[in-house]
Amino acid sequence: MFTSKSLLFVLSAFLATTYAAPSSLNARKADVSATIEVCTDANFGGSCVTIPVVSDQCIDFTGGLAFLNEAISSAVIPDGFVCFFFEEFDCADSGSSSGDEVTLQGGTFPDFEAIQGIFGSPSFNDLASSLSCSPE
Template sequence: MLTRILTALIIASVVRAAPVEQMKRATEASVTIQICTGNVGAAGCVTIPVVSDTCINFTGGLTFLNKEVSGAVIPGGFICTFAADFGCDVPQGGGVTLTSGSWSMFSVPGTAGLIDFNDQASSFTCSPV
């Protein structure tokens, strides 16, 4: 009898958890950003999955991007902030915020007009608009 109760509880817990896990995977897998060490669309571009409001440092497998980003493609409906330091900290003049579209880091909007942020990014974060 105890075995049947335990089996029923295990099956019920697995069935209840499955839909939540499927929804989580679907929302995380759909949005990506393209980051390039040269021109957008050329060799040297990588596609990185975006998890909303999560800082991505150019360390580990992304070390080759640290202080080497020259272009980015931001998906529609998102805004991404690139920081000159790790940890996505953006002191005054230490980062740029980009909306959807293709961007050359040689000329991006800063607080006082267009600035050159080429080869300066060490981290980024994106969020829905």
């Protein structure tokens, strides 16, 4: 059976694990990245998807995200982040009126009809083909 020494060892190990759990849980919470939500219809209707924010990484709306290409009409950007939506793939900043883009800082954007592109598009609704986000 158990000796008092072995029982004390098992109890000590249990208590160490129990008290260590909250700090490891907090560490895992800190590793969880922010996400943005984009939807194909205004007011967060249609098909919506949550996309993890990977700082300064370009996300093209191809492959599994192809249904979003030239279809985004609303978005939620977390506070403390800025996202750039591009009319072109590869987050191409054309620097001219041939391609447009829009910059959105943390907030809720229920209707891209009301968002004007920086090169003068009267609306950025159904134009985005790629995006890139980063902390402000």
